[in-house]
Amino acid sequence: MDLDNSITSLHENTLDYTIWTELLHAAEISTDIQLIRSIYTSFLSYFPLFFGYWKKFAKLDPDRAFEIYQQSVKSVPHSVDAWIFYCDYCVAKRDENHTRLVFQEATKTVGSNFLSHLLWNKYLEWEFSKKKPQNITKIFLQILQQPIQQLRYFWESFTNHASSRPIEELTPDDEDFKKKLSEITDDLMKFQEVMKYHESTLVQTVKKMNEVIPFENNIKRPFFHIKPLDTKEILNWNQYLNFAEAKYEENKNESNEEFVIRIYERCLVPCVLYPNFWKRYAFFFENNNKIDKARGIFSRATESVIQNRPSIFIAFAEFEERQKNFDRVNKIFEGSMKHFKDKAYEIYILKTLFEKRQLKEDEKQEEKILLIYEKAMEECSKNDNSIMVLSISMSQYLSYRATIANENQDFKIEKILINKGRNILNKAFEASPKYKKLWTAIINYEILHGEEQIYQNCQFLYQQIFMDPCPLTQKDQLSIIPLLIDLCLNHSSDIKIVNKLEKLLYRNTLYHVKLGYDQSFELYEGEPTIINKQPIIQIQQK
Known part of the structure; x- marks a missing residue:
């Protein structure tokens, strides 16, 4: 070799x-x-x-x-x-x-x-x-x-x-x-x-x-291996830990605590790659006001083979936030952003949520959060999925700030924030229109903030649906079209647009596979009425 x-x-x-x-x-x-x-x-x-x-x-x-x-x-x-x-x-x-x-x-x-x-x-x-x-x-x-x-x-x-x-x-x-x-x-x-x-x-x-x-008797693999553990064994370890913790709750003495620790330590040999067991172990100590021991478990987890699991770093940061150790939280986030470059967007989003929880009404804090988002967008620019997730999260944050501006009757700021959120979503959509979550986010954003321009603002989604080929998969089309129908029914003055969407929906092969019936139907009040109830499976057999 x-x-x-x-x-x-x-x-x-x-x-x-x-x-x-x-x-x-x-x-x-x-x-x-x-x-x-x-x-x-x-x-x-x-x-x-x-x-x-x-x-x-x-x-x-x-x-x-x-x-x-x-x-x-x-x-x-x-x-x-x-x-x-x-x-x-x-x-x-x-x-x-x-x-x-x-x-x-x-x-x-x-x-x-x-x-x-x-x-x-x-x-x-x-x-x-x-x-x-x-x-x-x-x-x-x-x-x-x-x-x-x-x-x-x-x-x-x-x-x-x-x-x-x-x-x-x-x-x-x-x-x-x-x-x-x-x-x-x-x-x-x-x-x-x-x-x-x-x-x-x-x-x-x-x-x-x-x-x-x-x-x-249900522990078949007490040793570590890189292969996933059998589901029954994972369930058994959870039940074993439930039993051990219940005994400790009955009598919180040193012997029972040692018993719980012993079971956790044994569990973490075959289950070391499962973050939930580490989190549960740390929570056991935290819930019993043994903060240093809980911190020790999180530290061990982030230094072990599980170090490639971002969720354990996130749980560690949340733990330190509960202890009001905000400097530690920032260090954990900063370290994990460098460590998990392929999943950095998740860390960035959680970092912004952490910042939001600190000083919600502080304008400087708002600027700081927006800078975090912008930095995240820049660092994740080569990953379409990351940009999609970050764009949705950032638009939700701007939507939240716009709502506060509305409550304070600061309508000028509200409009600026709404437009900024809309532009972020539209830019993400133009770059990669294949994500159903992005379509849904745009529709929901416009329903919340579009007012009389809702339908016009979503016009490009309507046009994209009829593109050949449509950016969405057939399955995603099936879930998006009803949202557009609902949008148009409530905000469009042209019923033909609604009917056009309905016909597209009913021509969708997956729609009928899901129903389990043949394609013969007629429209009645915007909903299909089945005439021929012969199952597709039988037709295929003929």
Whole structure:
């Protein structure tokens, strides 16, 4: 493959996964360690959630394997698999004390994950190999508090292990229970009492486990992939989050908050490309007055692989506006305008709406808003769709200002604003008359501001409809003609114009396909009356 061409292509689209896989393949078969490091480091900076590639990178670069595994669990801290890879490496390459610390950190971070049983098993097996039964007891007691898969298996293993361990080692760190236990003199009865205590812990944990099993069983892809997630899984994650948040609302304690956070963090591994989950996570903190945590979620989102989704930047700006941090709002808008050049018009429109909310009656603010629109028009001049959207939005703003001028009886300013809005729409239409939204906007604008000149002002739309070919698609014609008919019925003095539009509508093939009947009809009070009710499908079959 041509590495230079691939790298050039990535500069144009850094999130093109297809090109990245080609580069990664080139790295795998290469002996150039600098090339391997360069490709993998760059790739994982964009796609850190691909935990399997961290393991591949570590194997290809053994001299830096330890640092790579450390970075992997920082990048994907809620991935059980990433922690297992790291622990496996430490078991093989690191000393006992360090390996134990990594296992402890791993179980603390993801030990309550429903699928963490493999990690706990490895931890137990490793401590067994080190002949540390006391540590094994501690691990079992931790496991009994985790609503994880194979909990019953761990309980059975624990009972076997406990039968050969001293009572002191098995006794829980519970002062009331210790006092009660001290009153028992028989060792067997003490053992039974201790095991009964642990079994009661198990019962409570199993209850929690049974609550989450319906959601956990519907998670088929707990890992990240570039491909879209199945709709059923997206729905399941939403329902899981509903359940977690409901528990928190019932009792806003630290444990329930940690549970909500845990589910969100796990959700954001397979659902990282879905902005709504990021927004929902931030809203959870914001709604509970944890503003810094909400801001942290938005910051993470804008720095993650989702950075090519403008909606998350917009949500971030709206969040900062709610906090009255207007300087931050402007910085977010400015940054996103440069970042999303193909969708800059959306950002510009939202920026103007933000400015409108600040000082509605300030004339300088009005000038500022118009300058934003003009700058947007200039920067998006090569994109017809952008110009169309911006023109409609700007005309709506001018219409809004004209309405205020009318209320203030400043009729001269009102007329200037109305004409300016009309000229903007007409200019956009002349450049690209193919957009139905633009036709609709012009008609509605004239109905609102045209007064006695409404029909004359829309005359060019009427003429365009009869052009051959018409700028609109046949389907869009079908929705625009009734608006023109209504316009002409109310504002034209010539009924022939109305009839001409009606005949054009009734000759429209899609009109009859939509009705589902043959074309035989007659006009009655401007509406078609069906005579031949034989379905088109049957006629086609003949």
